[in-house]
Amino acid sequence: MTTFLALETSCDETAAAVFTDDLTVLSSVVASQTDLHARFGGVVPEIASRAHLRNLLPVVDEALGRANVPLRDIGCVAVHNTPGLVGALLVGVSAAKALALGLGVPLVAVNHVASHIFACRLAAGRDIFPCVGLVVSGGHTALFRCDTALSLELLGGTRDDAAGEAFDKVAAILGLGFPGGPAVEREAAGGNPKAHAFPRTFIDDGRLEFSFSGLKTAVLYACHGQDVKRATPPPPGPRRADLAASFQAAVVDVLTMKCKQALRKTGLTRLAVGGGVSANKPLRAALQAMCVKEGAELLIPPLALCTDNAAMAALAVEKWKRSEFAPPDLDAEPN
Ligand code: KG4
Numbered sequence: 253m254t255t256f257l258a259l260e261t262s263c264d265e266t267a268a269a270v271f272t273d274d275l276t277v278l279s280s281v282v283a284s285q286t287d288l289h290a291r292f293g294g295v296v297p298e299i300a301s302r303a304h305l306r307n308l309l310p311v312v313d314e315a316l317g318r319a320n321v322p323l324r325d326i327g328c329v330a331v332h333n334t335p336g337l338v339g340a341l342l343v344g345v346s347a348a349k350a351l352a353l354g355l356g357v358p359l360v361a362v363n364h365v366a367s368h369i370f371a372c373r374l375a376a377g378r379d380i381f382p383c384v385g386l387v388v389s390g391g392h393t394a395l396f397r398c399d400t401a402l403s404l405e406l407l408g409g410t411r412d413d414a415a416g417e418a419f420d421k422v423a424a425i426l427g428l429g430f431p432g433g434p435a436v437e438r439e440a441a442g443g444n445p446k447a448h449a450f451p452r453t454f455i456d457d458g459r460l461e462f463s464f465s466g467l468k469t470a471v472l473y474a475c476h477g478q479d480v481k482r483a484t485p486p487p488p489g490p491r492r493a494d495l496a497a498s499f500q501a502a503v504v505d506v507l508t509m510k511c512k513q514a515l516r517k518t519g520l521t522r523l524a525v526g527g528g529v530s531a532n533k534p535l536r537a538a539l540q541a542m543c544v545k546e547g548a549e550l551l552i553p554p555l556a557l558c559t560d561n562a563a564m565a566a567l568a569v570e571k572w573k574r575s576e577f578a579p580p581d582l583d584a585e586p587n
Pocket residue numbers: 263388389390391392415416417419420431432433434437527528529530531532533558559560
Protein backbone atom coordinates (compact mmCIF):
# COMPACT_ATOMS: atom_id res chain seq x y z
CA MET A 253 0.00 0.00 0.00
CA THR A 254 1.38 3.42 -0.97
CA THR A 255 0.34 6.53 0.91
CA PHE A 256 0.14 9.85 -0.93
CA LEU A 257 0.50 13.42 0.27
CA ALA A 258 -1.19 15.94 -2.07
CA LEU A 259 -0.94 19.73 -2.16
CA GLU A 260 -3.31 22.30 -3.67
CA THR A 261 -2.47 26.02 -3.91
CA SER A 262 -3.91 27.03 -7.30
CA CYS A 263 -6.04 29.92 -6.09
CA ASP A 264 -7.05 31.05 -2.60
CA GLU A 265 -7.32 27.80 -0.64
CA THR A 266 -4.21 26.22 0.84
CA ALA A 267 -4.95 22.50 1.01
CA ALA A 268 -3.26 19.20 1.77
CA ALA A 269 -4.63 15.66 1.82
CA VAL A 270 -3.40 12.19 2.61
CA PHE A 271 -4.84 9.20 0.74
CA THR A 272 -3.85 5.67 -0.19
CA ASP A 273 -3.49 4.02 -3.59
CA ASP A 274 -6.92 2.36 -3.15
CA LEU A 275 -8.41 5.91 -3.03
CA THR A 276 -9.14 5.92 0.70
CA VAL A 277 -8.90 9.53 1.88
CA LEU A 278 -7.27 9.58 5.33
CA SER A 279 -7.39 13.36 5.76
CA SER A 280 -8.19 16.52 3.83
CA VAL A 281 -7.36 19.93 5.25
CA VAL A 282 -8.29 23.25 3.65
CA ALA A 283 -7.19 26.66 4.95
CA SER A 284 -9.35 29.29 3.33
CA GLN A 285 -8.03 32.78 2.63
CA THR A 286 -11.50 34.26 2.10
CA ASP A 287 -11.12 36.76 4.96
CA LEU A 288 -7.89 38.13 3.46
CA HIS A 289 -9.44 38.79 0.05
CA ALA A 290 -12.96 39.83 1.11
CA ARG A 291 -12.27 43.55 1.41
CA PHE A 292 -10.89 43.61 -2.14
CA GLY A 293 -13.99 41.88 -3.52
CA GLY A 294 -11.92 39.19 -5.22
CA VAL A 295 -8.73 37.14 -4.99
CA VAL A 296 -5.57 39.29 -4.98
CA PRO A 297 -2.83 37.06 -6.49
CA GLU A 298 0.07 38.51 -4.48
CA ILE A 299 -1.81 38.17 -1.19
CA ALA A 300 -2.77 34.60 -2.14
CA SER A 301 0.86 33.57 -2.79
CA ARG A 302 2.07 35.04 0.49
CA ALA A 303 -0.74 33.39 2.44
CA HIS A 304 0.08 30.02 0.80
CA LEU A 305 3.68 30.44 1.97
CA ARG A 306 2.53 31.01 5.55
CA ASN A 307 -0.17 28.33 5.57
CA LEU A 308 1.24 25.43 3.58
CA LEU A 309 3.50 23.69 6.10
CA PRO A 310 1.00 23.99 8.99
CA VAL A 311 -1.69 22.58 6.67
CA VAL A 312 0.60 19.68 5.66
CA ASP A 313 1.36 18.97 9.35
CA GLU A 314 -2.36 19.04 10.14
CA ALA A 315 -3.17 16.65 7.26
CA LEU A 316 -0.44 14.18 8.31
CA GLY A 317 -1.54 14.47 11.96
CA ARG A 318 -5.22 13.86 11.23
CA ALA A 319 -4.30 10.89 9.02
CA ASN A 320 -1.95 9.63 11.73
CA VAL A 321 0.72 9.11 9.07
CA PRO A 322 4.32 10.20 9.75
CA LEU A 323 6.01 12.05 6.90
CA ARG A 324 8.52 9.21 6.44
CA ASP A 325 5.64 6.87 5.48
CA ILE A 326 4.64 9.00 2.49
CA GLY A 327 5.42 7.05 -0.70
CA CYS A 328 4.40 9.62 -3.30
CA VAL A 329 3.83 13.39 -3.39
CA ALA A 330 1.13 14.85 -5.65
CA VAL A 331 0.49 18.45 -6.61
CA HIS A 332 -1.84 20.51 -8.81
CA ASN A 333 0.60 22.35 -11.09
CA THR A 334 -1.98 23.71 -13.58
CA PRO A 335 -4.14 25.77 -14.15
CA GLY A 336 -4.33 28.64 -11.65
CA LEU A 337 -2.55 31.76 -10.46
CA VAL A 338 1.10 31.30 -11.30
CA GLY A 339 2.50 32.65 -8.04
CA ALA A 340 0.01 30.62 -6.02
CA LEU A 341 0.72 27.40 -7.96
CA LEU A 342 4.46 27.92 -7.55
CA VAL A 343 4.21 27.68 -3.76
CA GLY A 344 2.61 24.23 -3.96
CA VAL A 345 4.85 23.04 -6.78
CA SER A 346 8.05 24.14 -5.02
CA ALA A 347 6.98 22.55 -1.74
CA ALA A 348 5.94 19.31 -3.46
CA LYS A 349 9.25 19.08 -5.32
CA ALA A 350 11.19 19.65 -2.10
CA LEU A 351 9.15 17.07 -0.20
CA ALA A 352 9.49 14.44 -2.94
CA LEU A 353 13.22 15.06 -3.26
CA GLY A 354 13.76 15.02 0.50
CA LEU A 355 11.77 11.82 0.96
CA GLY A 356 13.24 10.19 -2.16
CA VAL A 357 9.76 9.37 -3.51
CA PRO A 358 8.08 10.02 -6.87
CA LEU A 359 6.32 13.29 -7.64
CA VAL A 360 3.08 13.30 -9.63
CA ALA A 361 1.63 16.47 -11.18
CA VAL A 362 -2.08 16.65 -11.83
CA ASN A 363 -4.42 19.07 -13.56
CA HIS A 364 -6.72 20.90 -11.14
CA VAL A 365 -9.67 20.86 -13.55
CA ALA A 366 -9.38 17.10 -14.16
CA SER A 367 -9.21 16.68 -10.38
CA HIS A 368 -12.56 18.49 -9.98
CA ILE A 369 -14.11 15.76 -12.15
CA PHE A 370 -12.19 13.08 -10.28
CA ALA A 371 -13.82 14.34 -7.05
CA CYS A 372 -16.99 12.68 -8.40
CA ARG A 373 -15.12 9.38 -8.79
CA LEU A 374 -13.81 9.67 -5.23
CA ALA A 375 -17.25 10.40 -3.82
CA ALA A 376 -18.91 7.62 -5.84
CA GLY A 377 -16.44 5.00 -4.64
CA ARG A 378 -16.63 3.23 -8.01
CA ASP A 379 -15.70 3.80 -11.63
CA ILE A 380 -17.70 6.62 -13.27
CA PHE A 381 -16.01 6.76 -16.67
CA PRO A 382 -16.89 7.38 -19.47
CA CYS A 383 -18.96 10.44 -18.60
CA VAL A 384 -19.64 14.03 -19.51
CA GLY A 385 -17.80 16.31 -17.10
CA LEU A 386 -18.85 19.84 -16.20
CA VAL A 387 -16.41 21.98 -14.25
CA VAL A 388 -17.97 25.17 -12.91
CA SER A 389 -15.78 27.25 -10.65
CA GLY A 390 -14.47 30.76 -10.16
CA GLY A 391 -11.90 30.26 -12.92
CA HIS A 392 -13.50 27.68 -15.21
CA THR A 393 -16.72 26.77 -16.91
CA ALA A 394 -16.18 23.92 -19.32
CA LEU A 395 -17.70 20.70 -20.57
CA PHE A 396 -15.58 17.64 -21.25
CA ARG A 397 -15.98 14.22 -22.70
CA CYS A 398 -14.16 12.09 -20.10
CA ASP A 399 -13.31 8.66 -21.49
CA THR A 400 -11.10 7.91 -18.51
CA ALA A 401 -10.01 9.90 -15.48
CA LEU A 402 -7.00 11.13 -17.44
CA SER A 403 -8.39 11.53 -20.96
CA LEU A 404 -10.54 14.63 -21.07
CA GLU A 405 -11.59 16.09 -24.38
CA LEU A 406 -12.83 19.68 -24.22
CA LEU A 407 -16.34 19.96 -25.67
CA GLY A 408 -16.62 23.68 -24.99
CA GLY A 409 -15.80 26.38 -22.50
CA THR A 410 -16.65 29.94 -21.65
CA ARG A 411 -15.94 32.77 -24.05
CA ASP A 412 -15.53 35.27 -21.22
CA ASP A 413 -16.40 34.99 -17.51
CA ALA A 414 -16.60 31.71 -15.64
CA ALA A 415 -19.93 31.02 -13.92
CA GLY A 416 -18.40 31.45 -10.44
CA GLU A 417 -16.81 34.71 -11.54
CA ALA A 418 -20.27 35.91 -12.63
CA PHE A 419 -21.66 34.96 -9.21
CA ASP A 420 -18.83 36.91 -7.55
CA LYS A 421 -19.29 39.99 -9.76
CA VAL A 422 -23.07 40.02 -9.35
CA ALA A 423 -22.60 39.69 -5.59
CA ALA A 424 -20.39 42.79 -5.74
CA ILE A 425 -23.03 44.67 -7.79
CA LEU A 426 -25.70 43.73 -5.24
CA GLY A 427 -23.41 44.53 -2.29
CA LEU A 428 -23.51 40.96 -0.99
CA GLY A 429 -19.79 40.51 -0.26
CA PHE A 430 -17.21 37.89 -1.24
CA PRO A 431 -17.22 35.03 -2.08
CA GLY A 432 -20.32 35.78 -4.06
CA GLY A 433 -21.74 32.35 -4.85
CA PRO A 434 -23.06 31.37 -1.43
CA ALA A 435 -24.21 34.97 -0.76
CA VAL A 436 -26.17 35.17 -4.03
CA GLU A 437 -27.70 31.76 -3.37
CA ARG A 438 -28.88 32.90 0.10
CA GLU A 439 -30.27 36.17 -1.26
CA ALA A 440 -31.97 34.41 -4.18
CA ALA A 441 -33.85 32.08 -1.84
CA GLY A 442 -36.18 34.98 -0.94
CA GLY A 443 -36.63 36.33 -4.48
CA ASN A 444 -38.68 35.71 -7.61
CA PRO A 445 -36.57 34.03 -10.33
CA LYS A 446 -39.01 35.30 -12.99
CA ALA A 447 -38.88 38.97 -11.93
CA HIS A 448 -36.28 39.80 -14.62
CA ALA A 449 -35.91 38.05 -17.98
CA PHE A 450 -32.09 38.03 -18.01
CA PRO A 451 -30.26 36.70 -21.10
CA ARG A 452 -29.48 33.01 -21.40
CA THR A 453 -26.64 33.27 -23.89
CA PHE A 454 -26.26 30.43 -26.45
CA ILE A 455 -29.08 28.46 -24.79
CA ASP A 456 -30.79 27.50 -28.07
CA ASP A 457 -27.51 27.22 -29.88
CA GLY A 458 -26.01 23.79 -30.57
CA ARG A 459 -22.53 24.99 -29.59
CA LEU A 460 -21.37 23.78 -26.21
CA GLU A 461 -20.07 27.19 -25.23
CA PHE A 462 -20.86 29.62 -22.46
CA SER A 463 -20.84 33.39 -22.04
CA PHE A 464 -21.75 35.08 -18.77
CA SER A 465 -20.44 38.62 -19.18
CA GLY A 466 -23.62 39.85 -20.93
CA LEU A 467 -25.70 38.45 -18.10
CA LYS A 468 -23.56 40.26 -15.54
CA THR A 469 -23.99 43.54 -17.46
CA ALA A 470 -27.76 42.96 -17.71
CA VAL A 471 -27.89 42.62 -13.91
CA LEU A 472 -25.85 45.81 -13.56
CA TYR A 473 -28.28 47.81 -15.74
CA ALA A 474 -31.39 46.26 -14.17
CA CYS A 475 -29.97 47.27 -10.81
CA HIS A 476 -28.88 50.83 -11.56
CA GLY A 477 -30.42 51.90 -14.85
CA GLN A 478 -28.01 53.92 -17.01
CA ASP A 479 -26.35 55.62 -14.06
CA VAL A 480 -23.99 52.73 -13.29
CA LYS A 481 -20.95 54.87 -12.48
CA ARG A 482 -22.37 56.60 -9.40
CA ALA A 483 -24.53 53.71 -8.30
CA THR A 484 -24.44 52.24 -4.83
CA PRO A 485 -25.63 48.67 -4.17
CA PRO A 486 -29.39 48.27 -3.67
CA PRO A 487 -30.67 48.06 -0.07
CA PRO A 488 -31.80 44.69 1.30
CA GLY A 489 -35.37 43.90 0.29
CA PRO A 490 -37.51 42.21 -2.37
CA ARG A 491 -35.90 44.13 -5.25
CA ARG A 492 -32.41 42.90 -4.40
CA ALA A 493 -33.67 39.37 -3.79
CA ASP A 494 -35.47 39.36 -7.17
CA LEU A 495 -32.29 40.45 -8.97
CA ALA A 496 -30.29 37.67 -7.28
CA ALA A 497 -32.96 35.03 -7.97
CA SER A 498 -33.38 36.06 -11.62
CA PHE A 499 -29.61 36.05 -12.17
CA GLN A 500 -29.18 32.65 -10.54
CA ALA A 501 -32.07 31.21 -12.59
CA ALA A 502 -30.37 32.35 -15.80
CA VAL A 503 -27.05 30.67 -14.84
CA VAL A 504 -28.82 27.48 -13.76
CA ASP A 505 -30.88 27.34 -16.99
CA VAL A 506 -27.81 27.75 -19.20
CA LEU A 507 -25.65 25.23 -17.33
CA THR A 508 -28.46 22.67 -17.26
CA MET A 509 -29.29 23.07 -20.95
CA LYS A 510 -25.64 22.80 -22.02
CA CYS A 511 -25.21 19.62 -19.96
CA LYS A 512 -28.31 18.18 -21.59
CA GLN A 513 -26.94 19.04 -25.03
CA ALA A 514 -23.56 17.49 -24.14
CA LEU A 515 -25.22 14.25 -22.98
CA ARG A 516 -27.23 14.05 -26.19
CA LYS A 517 -24.29 14.96 -28.42
CA THR A 518 -21.94 12.38 -26.88
CA GLY A 519 -24.56 9.70 -26.25
CA LEU A 520 -23.10 9.27 -22.76
CA THR A 521 -25.40 8.58 -19.83
CA ARG A 522 -23.41 9.93 -16.88
CA LEU A 523 -22.82 13.54 -15.89
CA ALA A 524 -20.06 14.35 -13.39
CA VAL A 525 -20.08 17.90 -12.02
CA GLY A 526 -17.32 19.62 -10.06
CA GLY A 527 -16.06 23.03 -9.00
CA GLY A 528 -17.28 25.56 -6.45
CA VAL A 529 -20.50 26.50 -8.27
CA SER A 530 -21.69 22.88 -8.08
CA ALA A 531 -22.29 23.61 -4.38
CA ASN A 532 -25.30 25.67 -5.54
CA LYS A 533 -28.49 23.88 -4.45
CA PRO A 534 -30.86 25.14 -7.19
CA LEU A 535 -28.23 24.07 -9.77
CA ARG A 536 -27.97 20.62 -8.21
CA ALA A 537 -31.79 20.27 -8.23
CA ALA A 538 -32.09 21.41 -11.87
CA LEU A 539 -29.32 19.06 -13.04
CA GLN A 540 -30.91 16.20 -11.12
CA ALA A 541 -34.32 16.84 -12.72
CA MET A 542 -32.74 17.08 -16.19
CA CYS A 543 -30.78 13.84 -15.71
CA VAL A 544 -33.89 11.97 -14.58
CA LYS A 545 -35.69 13.11 -17.76
CA GLU A 546 -32.72 12.19 -19.95
CA GLY A 547 -32.24 8.80 -18.29
CA ALA A 548 -28.75 9.82 -17.17
CA GLU A 549 -26.95 9.42 -13.88
CA LEU A 550 -25.87 12.59 -12.06
CA LEU A 551 -22.67 12.55 -10.00
CA ILE A 552 -22.00 15.57 -7.79
CA PRO A 553 -19.69 15.23 -4.80
CA PRO A 554 -20.54 16.47 -1.31
CA LEU A 555 -19.84 20.18 -0.77
CA ALA A 556 -16.36 19.74 0.74
CA LEU A 557 -15.23 17.97 -2.44
CA CYS A 558 -16.88 20.54 -4.78
CA THR A 559 -14.82 23.55 -3.75
CA ASP A 560 -11.03 23.54 -3.94
CA ASN A 561 -9.34 20.80 -1.93
CA ALA A 562 -6.37 18.44 -2.19
CA ALA A 563 -8.24 15.13 -1.78
CA MET A 564 -9.43 15.38 -5.38
CA ALA A 565 -5.77 15.24 -6.40
CA ALA A 566 -6.17 11.48 -5.75
CA LEU A 567 -6.31 11.55 -9.54
CA ALA A 568 -2.54 11.25 -9.06
CA VAL A 569 -3.03 7.58 -8.18
CA GLU A 570 -4.05 6.93 -11.80
CA LYS A 571 -0.83 8.54 -13.07
CA TRP A 572 1.27 6.81 -10.42
CA LYS A 573 -0.11 3.43 -11.56
CA ARG A 574 1.21 4.22 -15.04
CA SER A 575 4.53 5.50 -13.65
CA GLU A 576 3.78 8.93 -15.10
CA PHE A 577 6.00 10.85 -12.74
CA ALA A 578 6.82 14.55 -12.92
CA PRO A 579 10.36 15.64 -13.76
CA PRO A 580 12.45 17.34 -11.05
CA ASP A 581 12.18 20.61 -12.97
CA LEU A 582 8.36 20.54 -12.93
CA ASP A 583 6.97 24.04 -13.42
CA ALA A 584 3.72 25.77 -12.58
CA GLU A 585 1.58 26.30 -15.67
CA PRO A 586 -1.03 29.01 -15.17
CA ASN A 587 -3.09 28.24 -18.30
O1 KG4 B 1 -13.68 25.50 -7.33
P1 KG4 B 1 -13.57 26.72 -6.48
O2 KG4 B 1 -13.54 26.55 -4.99
O3 KG4 B 1 -12.29 27.56 -6.85
C1 KG4 B 1 -11.86 27.71 -8.18
O4 KG4 B 1 -11.14 26.79 -8.69
O5 KG4 B 1 -12.26 28.74 -8.77
O6 KG4 B 1 -14.78 27.69 -6.90
C2 KG4 B 1 -15.00 28.94 -6.32
C3 KG4 B 1 -16.20 29.60 -6.99
C4 KG4 B 1 -16.40 31.05 -6.55
O7 KG4 B 1 -16.61 31.85 -7.70
C5 KG4 B 1 -17.68 30.97 -5.70
O8 KG4 B 1 -18.43 32.17 -5.71
C6 KG4 B 1 -18.41 29.81 -6.33
O9 KG4 B 1 -17.40 28.89 -6.66
N1 KG4 B 1 -19.38 29.21 -5.42
C7 KG4 B 1 -20.72 29.19 -5.64
C8 KG4 B 1 -21.30 28.60 -4.50
N2 KG4 B 1 -20.29 28.25 -3.63
C9 KG4 B 1 -19.13 28.63 -4.22
N3 KG4 B 1 -21.45 29.65 -6.67
C10 KG4 B 1 -22.79 29.50 -6.59
N4 KG4 B 1 -23.43 28.97 -5.52
C11 KG4 B 1 -22.73 28.49 -4.46
N5 KG4 B 1 -23.36 27.96 -3.42
